[in-house]
Amino acid sequence: MAEEILSKRVPLTQVVLLIYYSLPAIVAMAAPFATLVGVLMAIGKMSSDNEILIILAGGLSYKSVYIPTLLTGLVISLFSFFANDVLLPAGTIEFGKLYRSILLTTPALELQSNSVKRFKDTVIVTGPVQKNTISDLLIFDRTGQGERRIITAEKAELGSQNSLSLNLSMSKSFIITLKENIPSDYDYAFSDFLSYSILQKNLTQNIALIGPREMSSTDVYREIQKKEIAQKALIDEKKRELNRQAFALEAQLRSGSQGLSWNQRSLSTDSFIKEENNFAESVFDRTLQLYRLEYYKKFSIPFGSLFFIFLALPLGLGAKKNGQSVGFGMGILIAVAYWGLLISGQTFGVRFGYSPFWAMWLPNGIVCIVGLVLSLFRISR
Numbered sequence: 001m002a003e004e005i006l007s008k009r010v011p012l013t014q015v016v017l018l019i020y021y022s023l024p025a026i027v028a029m030a031a032p033f034a035t036l037v038g039v040l041m042a043i044g045k046m047s048s049d050n051e052i053l054i055i056l057a058g059g060l061s062y063k064s065v066y067i068p069t070l071l072t073g074l075v076i077s078l079f080s081f082f083a084n085d086v087l088l089p090a091g092t093i094e095f096g097k098l099y100r101s102i103l104l105t106t107p108a109l110e111l112q113s114n115s116v117k118r119f120k121d122t123v124i125v126t127g128p129v130q131k132n133t134i135s136d137l138l139i140f141d142r143t144g145q146g147e148r149r150i151i152t153a154e155k156a157e158l159g160s161q162n163s164l165s166l167n168l169s170m171s172k173s174f175i176i177t178l179k180e181n182i183p184s185d186y187d188y189a190f191s192d193f194l195s196y197s198i199l200q201k202n203l204t205q206n207i208a209l210i211g212p213r214e215m216s217s218t219d220v221y222r223e224i225q226k227k228e229i230a231q232k233a234l235i236d237e238k239k240r241e242l243n244r245q246a247f248a249l250e251a252q253l254r255s256g257s258q259g260l261s262w263n264q265r266s267l268s269t270d271s272f273i274k275e276e277n278n279f280a281e282s283v284f285d286r287t288l289q290l291y292r293l294e295y296y297k298k299f300s301i302p303f304g305s306l307f308f309i310f311l312a313l314p315l316g317l318g319a320k321k322n323g324q325s326v327g328f329g330m331g332i333l334i335a336v337a338y339w340g341l342l343i344s345g346q347t348f349g350v351r352f353g354y355s356p357f358w359a360m361w362l363p364n365g366i367v368c369i370v371g372l373v374l375s376l377f378r379i380s381r
């Protein structure tokens with residue numbers, strides 16, 4: 001990100017601030033894995049250098065190793081949770097403010113090589129971008145009358161930039177305008193030169209949108225409550241409509257072939273089945289499920305530091321040679337497996353409606369159980 005922004009001649013101080021505002025998200029996600037690798041390397045080094053053996057020979061027990069390490073993991077978990085729950089929302093807001101101010105002076109920042117950008121009713125697809133020159137430009141937008149329009153250009157130069165708009169000077173362009181309701185009616189034109197502008201307010205509208213990941217756990221919980229109330233109202237409405245159609249269909253079938261509506265029974269049956277499918281879809285709200293998953297993730301990932309220590313300690317104590325190297329390699333493998341379980345849980349939670357709590361906490365549970373079993377085995381020896 002910094003490299004791309006600096007290439008647009010944005011002041012270094014502003015780039016450093018953007019990185020600074022992005023750090024809370026990195027800290028929150030990296031802390032558990034850093035704890036895992038750190039403990040594996042440290043305890044592995046102590047074990048391979050026989051320092052653990054000296055501690056035990058001196059009359060101390062494994063508690064002298066476990067207790068301070070677990071307390072350190074608890075402190076790291078609390079700091080990670082604070083970074084995710086307090087610093088991340090604040091950093092996202094400040095990032096958005098600063099990025100908007102940068103765009104006011106450098107609108108070209110939004111145009112990158114081989115990318116797709118959406119600005120309100122405009123979608124811009126860019127080919128290679130070199131300095132102020134864009135190759136193979138494609139634009140989808142609407143005219144003032146609401147008609148769809150497609151514009152292509154072999155090359156486009158970023159024109160004079162101001163605080164109001166981003167200007168493109170396009171060469172060898174082709175424009176086609178399509179009527180909304182009449183596909184066969186369209187206008188087209190070729191142009192050696194075309195000037196195109198995007199208003200600054202349209203450039204900045206999608207920056208730093210606040211989603212559940214960028215909210216605090218309290219705000220996410222409040223949004224979940226609102227969505228649950230709205231979903232319950234929708235389900236009740238669908239249920240009433242489903243019952244109404246069911247009773248109407250039953251009345252038609254009971255009237256027999258003598259009834260006036262007997263010939264319409266197949267249409268009523270199709271309507272009932274369609275309404276039944278709509279009811280089934282309204283029961284599962286994908287957006288609500290995403291918020292629930294994100295809510296539990298805000299706790300499971302930060303406190304993963306504490307659970308990782310339960311696993312890292314017995315594994316580190318078992319190191320015989322090259323404790324640091326073995327600990328580093330083992331930590332990477334465990335981190336990848338843990339992340340895979342977390343992504344799988346989130347995917348199953350969104351697609352199949354699995355319990356958000358277990359989807360996010362199951363990896364921690366597995367790590368904790370395996371760690372406790374290994375610890376009991378290690379201490380009992």
